[in-house]
Amino acid sequence: MSIVITGATGHYGNRVIQELLKTIPASEIIASVRNVEKADALAELGVEVRHGDYMDYESMKTSFKDASKVLFVSGPDSDNTLRIRQHANVVQAARDAGVKHIAYTSYAFGETSQIDLAHVHMATEYAIRSTGVPYTFLRNSLYSDVFIDESLAGSVATGELVTNTGDGKLNAVSREDLALAAAAVLTGEGHENKSYNLVNPSPWTFDELSEVVSEVSGKQVSHKKVSFDQMKDYLGNVGLPAPVVELIAGIYQTIAAGETSKTSNDLTNLIGQPTQLKKLVQQALKA
Ligand code: NAP
Numbered sequence: 001m002s003i004v005i006t007g008a009t010g011h012y013g014n015r016v017i018q019e020l021l022k023t024i025p026a027s028e029i030i031a032s033v034r035n036v037e038k039a040d041a042l043a044e045l046g047v048e049v050r051h052g053d054y055m056d057y058e059s060m061k062t063s064f065k066d067a068s069k070v071l072f073v074s075g076p077d078s079d080n081t082l083r084i085r086q087h088a089n090v091v092q093a094a095r096d097a098g099v100k101h102i103a104y105t106s107y108a109f110g111e112t113s114q115i116d117l118a119h120v121h122m123a124t125e126y127a128i129r130s131t132g133v134p135y136t137f138l139r140n141s142l143y144s145d146v147f148i149d150e151s152l153a154g155s156v157a158t159g160e161l162v163t164n165t166g167d168g169k170l171n172a173v174s175r176e177d178l179a180l181a182a183a184a185v186l187t188g189e190g191h192e193n194k195s196y197n198l199v200n201p202s203p204w205t206f207d208e209l210s211e212v213v214s215e216v217s218g219k220q221v222s223h224k225k226v227s228f229d230q231m232k233d234y235l236g237n238v239g240l241p242a243p244v245v246e247l248i249a250g251i252y253q254t255i256a257a258g259e260t261s262k263t264s265n266d267l268t269n270l271i272g273q274p275t276q277l278k279k280l281v282q283q284a285l286k287a
Contacts, residue, residue: 001024001028002029002030002066002069003029003030003065003067003068003069003071003142003186004030004031004050004063004064004067004069004070004071004099005020005029005031005073006032006052006054006070006072006073007032007033007075007076008031008032008033008039008073009031009034009035009038009039010073010076011175012175013071013073014042015176016071016183016186017042017045017100018179019182019183020167021047022176022183023183025046026045026046027046027048029048030047030049030063030067031050032051032064032194033049033050033051033052033232036049050063054090054247056085056088057092060090060093060094061093061096061097062154063093064093064099065097067097068101069099069100069101069103070094070099070102070103071103071182071186072087072090072091072104073161074087074101074104074106074121074124075087077251078122080117083120084120084124085121085259087127088127091124091127091128091131093132094133095131095133097204099133101133101135101136102135103135103136103182103191104125104128104135104136104137104138105178105182106122106138107139108141108171108197108198108199108262108264109139109197109259110122110125110139114254114257115251115254115259118256120154128224130145134193135192135193136185136192136194136196137194137195137196138178138182138198139196139198140173140178140197141172141173141178141197141198142171142172143175143178144280145174146170146251147156147172147209148238148260148280150284153285155210155214155219156217156219156285160222161213161223161224162204162221162224162226162231163224163225163255164221164225164227164231164249164253165206165223165225165255165256166255167205168205168256168257169205169258169260169261169265170200170203171199171203171262172199172203172260173198173200173260173267174275176275177267177275178198178203180271181198181267181271184270188270196207196266196267196270197267198264198266198267198270199262199264199267200263201264201265201267201268201273202263203263204277206223206255207223209223209281210222210223212277212278215278216278216282217285217287218284228249228252231248231252232246235248
């Protein structure tokens, strides 16, 4: 059995490989990467490194040679139309290389999502379905790492966590837990033609996040609820570029609208309880 992981030099793909190495030999793992020179550490672990660029169908097909399973990690490009083209290359290459099972990192509850990137994931799911190759859609939540990181130290300093999420709930999961779920699917059985919504079974609000940040830091931090436009002004004033401002305020608005409040037991069924909010905050604040 050989499992190819694409995007293996990225945070998530690399994490999945580290998990796989705990249960299967390195000789069964292949890293498909755009920049081979960035994968020296993987090669040192005994993982075979192959060149594969989503822009280049032939390189992807070669990187999938003799693979029984592929974990196709979605690309990070912000141009959604380009991303769909890249993803189609990868799917076509997996089909033509004779891959027996494609696991794909999709987006949780993508069919009903209003976030633009959900269209990329749905388009890719349909492309994979159209091949007839058995699939597993790992429909990842938003990464909690995006919201709970070292920047929380800034909120601790000012006593305010400013967002336009209102009372919206967020079903985010850490990248690490999502990688664990992928490893469980790749090494387990009975996951063919299944779609898993890998979300937190206990979504939290930013009021709750502020309370946990207060508890962990020992300093009072309040959630300051602002409007979409006020959020954009705030982010612009701290010096973020316009596209990033739009992206962050837009995601917060989606949270406010309730889109990320949906729950599922799919993640718990694969890995047990995901890492709790307090632990994530402690890790972010190194407390
Ligand atoms: P990441 O650290 O940015 O890794 C992205 C990976 O994609 C890198 O290995 C990168 O290679 C590779 N890549 C980029 N363009 C490529 C191309 N043309 N051909 C082949 N490989 C290419 O992202 P991550 O944290 O691992 O997350 C994995 C994916 O999840 C992202 O790509 C994105 O689609 C999605 N995502 C989800 C969330 C969420 O909240 N759920 C948040 C962010 C991203 P290099 O190392 O050579 O650049």
